[in-house]
Amino acid sequence: MIRVRRAVPRDAAALTAVQTASWRAAFRGLMPDGYLAHLNTAAVVAALAEAGYAEATAWVFERDARARSFYRGQGWSEDGARDGSGDGFDLTIVRHRRPLPAR
Template identity: 25%
Template sequence: MMIRRAVPEDGPAVAEVQVRAWRTAYRGLVPQDYLDAMDTVRRGARWTDRIDGAAWPGAGMLVAEGDGEVAAFACFAPAEEGGGQAGRGAGEPLELEAFYSLPEVWGSGVNQRLITGVHEALAAAGCAEAVLWVLRDNPRARRFYAAHGWEADGTVTEEGPINGVVLPRVRYRRKF
């Protein structure tokens, strides 16, 4: 499994990973009709544009690729609390905005390799601290981040509503 920077052509594969991950990880948390309606074509176009417009090293995406297939991805950008992408200054945090993998690679070591790559990319970007948000009721993800040095900072907010459901999110932080 190789960890590399994403290129715009990865957009459709990234969308496929995201949709498959959401449909498994968020079953019972996110309304099923929302999960069923997730469109990989539209998401693929958005991810392609996002990858193409990323201002590396302060924003970007890494993918885990094996046998020519994207199995996982992670993207980061300046944290909203840091003034947004155009306004990032020295010392402002970056945000790990998305970290998803195909369900069949969970527990295989792929995600550990990818999070290590993310940590290295954040440190190389001069990031002193990063944040991420995770659904409060997603213990698998919360355990994963805690095992890799991320700590919940006590901040809780709400995501949504997604098809009428509001989802509590917890913020995690990590220093570099």
């Protein structure tokens, strides 16, 4: 059974990751790849820092080398956490972390 609840501030990074990933998938080929690659990441990091968060996390598909490289280039690092598997296919995601500037 899936339980749906209202989002709370600590959900901001996860919601942003879902929105960003869905835009990248839905608009690939319709919008420039460079635009999609940099979509909202800096704004989200700034908003989380402004809200008082000390760290941000993002989950990325393990097999998505381009996304993982992008996050590494933006100062994120993988922390070793992994999750997920599909019904006979690989859905493994890896967690990335990034410290946020103190405000």
